[in-house]
Amino acid sequence: MMTKEEIKIRSLSSTAELEDVRRLESKIWGESDSIPTHQTITAVKNGGLVLGAYSGDELIGFQYSFPGFNGQSVYLCSHVLGTDELFRNKGIGEKLKLAQRDEALKLGYSLITWTYDPLESVNGYLNIGKLGGMVSTYLPNCYGEMEDFLNSGLPSDRFLVEWRIGGEKPADTFGNAFDQDFVLANSLVQWNVNDKGWPVVLPFRNEELHNHAVQFVPVPKNYRSIRETDIELASDWRMRTRHAFSGLFAQGWQVSGFKKISSPEIPVNFYILTKQ
Known part of the structure; x- marks a missing residue:
């Protein structure tokens, strides 16, 4: 092997x-x-x-x-x-x-x-x-x-x-400072789970930020599988996250971490955004 x-x-x-x-x-x-x-x-x-x-x-x-x-x-x-x-x-x-x-x-x-x-x-x-x-x-x-x-x-x-690449890696790029419950409670975007087990993204507005120190934007754990089986749902995730990230970047936020969610019943992982 x-x-x-x-x-x-x-x-x-x-x-x-x-x-x-x-x-x-x-x-x-x-x-x-x-x-x-x-x-x-x-x-x-x-x-x-x-x-x-x-x-x-x-x-x-x-x-x-x-x-x-x-x-x-x-x-x-x-x-x-x-x-x-x-x-x-x-x-x-x-x-x-x-x-x-x-x-x-x-x-x-x-x-x-x-x-x-x-x-x-x-x-x-x-x-x-x-x-x-x-x-x-x-x-x-x-x-x-x-x-x-x-x-x-x-x-x-x-x-x-x-x-x-010239300096040290930024601190806490895995989001260890934030426990799973805090991330879920403060997710900018919410979702439901459909009968296939895929996350269905719900409407939101960038103006409704949960806090002003950090933002969490979810993405599906298995987007490629969603794309291969449900192109409409894949497109929905594309357009809603496009709106989320574009709006946050325009406000001065940047992606500085990525948090994997280990719980199998949670079908998303999260990008962590902080102010530049």
Whole structure:
């Protein structure tokens, strides 16, 4: 049986290695959305980074980044991270991100940015809870209507993560200071559970904040399953959380933590928002 310790991460630069990355990306998302090898090899030669995760000699995960510039400072744009379906939920994504941080520091970067779907709890737990990324920007339908294996059928809303890698991880990104009952009682958004066991989000108004020190916004624990079985409910979660996060960010709140709810009868996890 494979263990986490058997996974090796290394930087990739040769044409053959980067073509392997393109093939794995095609396997995960579809041939039409894979990044051409001539683009990744050019990025690697000009301040970018491609990392590969290997089980023995087999490439089973990768991460691709390129330099970004906002008119004032240079940072690393983390564009794609993927893992072969047979090797998911084994901590490979976290290993790739930590290796990315180490390599980015060697290249002189102090900030890494990337986008992800805020309704994907697994990614929220990694990006915010484990890594300590911060979010204060919501991007509605960031990539337009996507037709790949994992994103078709819904607007491609995204969080823009800022991961400052030069210092210590922010304190309490897992929300340990807040017990479950407090979080549930102060949730900005409420829900019911339907006959399938899925959470059904209820209407709310951003003006009705429960307190002024911290905000809690729920997201389904299993959004991908909801999307595959009830596209109307998935769309409802997309639009109501879009309204919640966009409104809070406009008021100066930022996502600074992610709290997993261990109780199986509670079908949501929570983003923690604090004032910048």
